[in-house]
Amino acid sequence: MNETVFPKDASVVVIGGGILGCSTLYHLAQSGIRDAILLERSQLTSGTTWHSAAQVRALRSSKNLTELIRYSFSFFDELEKETGQATGWMQTGSLSIATNQERWTHILRQQSLAKLFGVRAQSISVEEARERWPLMNEKDVIGAVWSPDDGRVSPSDLCAALVKGAKSRGARIFEETPVTGILTENQKIRGVITEKGEIRCDAVALCSGLWSRELASKAGVQIPVWPCEHFYLLTGEVEGIKGHIPTLSDHDSHLYLRDESGGLLVGCFEPMGKSIDPAKLGKDFAFQLLQEDWEHFEPMMLNAIHRVPALEHAEVKKLLNGPESFTVDGSFLLGESAETKGFFLGCGMNSVGVATGSGAGMALAHCIIHGRTPMDLPEADPKRFPDEMCSIQVLSERVPEVLGKHYEITFPGRQWKTSRGLRQSPLASLWKQHHAHFGQFYGWERPLYFGAHGEPELTFNRPEWFEAVGKEVLQAHNQAALFDQSTLGKIRVEGRDCESFLQRVCTNRMNRSPGTRGSCFPWSRLFSAM
Numbered sequence: 001m002n003e004t005v006f007p008k009d010a011s012v013v014v015i016g017g018g019i020l021g022c023s024t025l026y027h028l029a030q031s032g033i034r035d036a037i038l039l040e041r042s043q044l045t046s047g048t049t050w051h052s053a054a055q056v057r058a059l060r061s062s063k064n065l066t067e068l069i070r071y072s073f074s075f076f077d078e079l080e081k082e083t084g085q086a087t088g089w090m091q092t093g094s095l096s097i098a099t100n101q102e103r104w105t106h107i108l109r110q111q112s113l114a115k116l117f118g119v120r121a122q123s124i125s126v127e128e129a130r131e132r133w134p135l136m137n138e139k140d141v142i143g144a145v146w147s148p149d150d151g152r153v154s155p156s157d158l159c160a161a162l163v164k165g166a167k168s169r170g171a172r173i174f175e176e177t178p179v180t181g182i183l184t185e186n187q188k189i190r191g192v193i194t195e196k197g198e199i200r201c202d203a204v205a206l207c208s209g210l211w212s213r214e215l216a217s218k219a220g221v222q223i224p225v226w227p228c229e230h231f232y233l234l235t236g237e238v239e240g241i242k243g244h245i246p247t248l249s250d251h252d253s254h255l256y257l258r259d260e261s262g263g264l265l266v267g268c269f270e271p272m273g274k275s276i277d278p279a280k281l282g283k284d285f286a287f288q289l290l291q292e293d294w295e296h297f298e299p300m301m302l303n304a305i306h307r308v309p310a311l312e313h314a315e316v317k318k319l320l321n322g323p324e325s326f327t328v329d330g331s332f333l334l335g336e337s338a339e340t341k342g343f344f345l346g347c348g349m350n351s352v353g354v355a356t357g358s359g360a361g362m363a364l365a366h367c368i369i370h371g372r373t374p375m376d377l378p379e380a381d382p383k384r385f386p387d388e389m390c391s392i393q394v395l396s397e398r399v400p401e402v403l404g405k406h407y408e409i410t411f412p413g414r415q416w417k418t419s420r421g422l423r424q425s426p427l428a429s430l431w432k433q434h435h436a437h438f439g440q441f442y443g444w445e446r447p448l449y450f451g452a453h454g455e456p457e458l459t460f461n462r463p464e465w466f467e468a469v470g471k472e473v474l475q476a477h478n479q480a481a482l483f484d485q486s487t488l489g490k491i492r493v494e495g496r497d498c499e500s501f502l503q504r505v506c507t508n509r510m511n512r513s514p515g516t517r518g519s520c521f522p523w524s525r526l527f528s529a530m
């Protein structure tokens with residue numbers, strides 16, 4: 001795939017030849033940017049993509065993140081037809097099980113969300129779940145949801161098809177070409193520096209996986225992307241595995257399981273991950289793995305044997321440990337950086353890079369060409385982090401928790417435990433005296449309610465802070481309240497038409513003199529009715 005003449009100019013340079021880089025290049029070329037170039041430090045897919053378990057689960061936490069994955073479903077077939085290169089897409093479906101009441105509520109809520117987002121999901125009886133997954137020990141299972149749309153893909157084949165489609169439209173790829181510097185002028189992208197020479201360009205798409213934080217800093221951009229070790233076990237043949245079976249998601253046990261070459265692939269998101277410093281991986285880290293860590297994996301192994309007793313005597317082929325990048329809030333980065341114009345980010349994939357890659361590459365290419373993503377994607381906007389969240393100390397403490405929360409029940413009011421107290425209001429000590437329970441927003445600690453005694457118990461039912469919040473609302477409505485807004489962002493509006501502008505965008509009447517009592521929603525009636 002190496003080209004002979006090294007270019008001096010391009011409209012867009014994509015850095016990194018994993019799933020994100022390949023998909024972005026393909027979609028740029030497909031949209032008419034035919035001189036786009038992809039630069040890869042080593043060989044295509046050699047970072048994280050080659051060893052991905054490559055599960056594609058349709059449902060994500062928001063409609064538009066789900067849309068990015070749903071885009072893949074039709075795209076896989078179209079890409080295969082167009083290029084003649086198979087992507088390995090297999091729609092096997094997936095089965096989520098619950099072993100306690102709260103998980104059951106959680107997966108039923110996900111089932112409702114799926115319906116809202118247009119994804120098929122259906123609760124089924126435990127007996128039917130067992131029929132779909134005969135090797136499963138179902139004794140402690142209380143409920144199951146069947147999601148027929150889910151499946152898996154072959155990451156290397158998918159990248160090969162993307163590259164073929166991109167090249168057929170004029171895009172070029174240079175392997176063994178590490179980017180060593182980024183050229184900027186007046187906070188705008190001017191080009192990239194490589195060992196083979198400089199390339200002048202208008203835009204850079206940074207898709208360099210776990211190496212992205214260091215490269216972004218060369219463009220004056222801080223990003224909170226840091227890797228964790230990530231594990232799955234591969235077994236030899238297991239009796240009873242014939243052909244392809246659905247993925248079994250047993251999140252109470254931190255596990256997902258599926259067939260692989262007649263045996264099983266047992267993957268996990270353990271309660272607390274292990275972060276790893278990218279600098280320790282070495283310059284030549286390509287198509288490589290990290291050390292097996294059986295002590296770390298043992299609790300998940302025991303859970304897996306409980307769920308699938310046939311595993312007890314299965315031959316272990318490999319405990320695969322590969323690095324994957326995570327961000328501080330569990331969602332990836334997609335869009336232009338705040339600091340440098342023309343510097344676009346497509347990284348920090350939080351273990352959904354293969355599932356999301358086709359749609360994310362489409363959205364990133366659209367953003368580069370049109371200056372905005374094709375749909376609202378605030379949960380992936382790179383501008384959502386303050387610099388304080390991008391330090392190595394914060395990242396190496398937080399990302400193991402992010403990996404651990406991947407399979408946790410998403411109770412309302414859930415907060416991060418690590419890397420707290422980074423930015424505090426001047427009134428923080430006063431709030432603490434009043435037993436504030438804090439939440440973290442853009443690095444700031446903001447009181448969520450007062451009168452807390454320890455960590456609140458998380459629940460889908462009426463939370464213990466319900467009365468405390470009700471009291472505050474009534475107090476603010478009926479008497480007086482002082483709001484500490486020092487942790488909130490502020491927008492200054494000034495000039496000739498500022499009043500009419502505010503009248504238009506705000507929900508309340510803004511043309512009033514200071515001290516005038518506003519009209520609000522009748523909260524007191526709502527609370528007294530409860």
Ligand SMILES: Cc1cc2nc3c(=O)[nH]c(=O)nc-3n(C[C@H](O)[C@H](O)[C@H](O)COP(=O)(O)OP(=O)(O)OC[C@H]3O[C@@H](n4cnc5c(N)ncnc54)[C@H](O)[C@@H]3O)c2cc1C
Pocket residue numbers: 015016017018019020021039040041042043044045046047048049050051052053054055056177178179180207208209210211215230231232320321322323324346347348349350351352353354355356
């Ligand atoms: C064990 C494991 C299981 C997983 N299972 C799943 C799953 O089931 N489903 C799923 O969706 N995801 C899964 N993932 C995650 C998924 O594999 C990743 O999110 C995805 O591969 C990341 O792709 P990427 O393109 O962002 O990064 P990468 O694949 O790492 O690509 C980045 C590329 O950038 C190149 N690069 C770095 N620096 C430079 C430079 N200076 N110049 C030029 N090139 C550079 C690298 O060499 C690399 O090829 C799993 C990951 C692991 C580790």
